[in-house]
Amino acid sequence: MKITEKTIIGDILKINPNAAEILMSNGMGCIGCPSAQMESLEDAALIHGLDIKDLLEQLNKGLE
Template structure:
């Protein structure tokens, strides 16, 4: 799965629940909130005042690191 700005929070967490740790480190502590599941990564970042490109880079870095193991 390729995670983009348009990927919903629900899709990401269904793909790999460990992404929640990255999101929480960025300041998104409402990962389990039912309304967040349908939001895109971009929408969630906007609500939390985060730079979507930085969060996306962290997620992609995690995915690359995971592949190397």
């Protein structure tokens, strides 16, 4: 399964075992908050001022 900008953060954490470390290293320390269970990667990246393309590349590396 490929992670997209529309994938929910909670689902990303299930899809990629390294997602928590990747997201936190990019400044997204609130992955455990309740809104992360309903927030898309795109929304979270926008809020945190992150480059969505770079983040997607990191999260999808090794999943294909």
